[in-house]
Amino acid sequence: LVVQCIGxxxxxxxxxxxxxxxxxxxxxxxxxVVLARGSQCT
Incomplete structure (x- = not known):
């Protein structure tokens, strides 16, 4: 079982x-953790 907890x-x-x-x-x-957002929608 894998669990992700965010907070x-x-x-x-x-x-x-x-x-x-x-x-x-x-x-x-x-x-x-930071994720860059692209300039175009995919």
């Missing part, structure tokens, strides 16, 4: 705390 650090911390009993195998926190 501020407080929400991420709460998510991890709530799901810690389920035996999380791997957790990656990327920080801020």
């Amino acid at each position: 501020d650090s407080g929400k991420i911390d709460a998510f991890v705390k709530n799901f810690s009993d389920y035996g999380i195998v791997e957790l990656v926190r990327t920080g801020k």
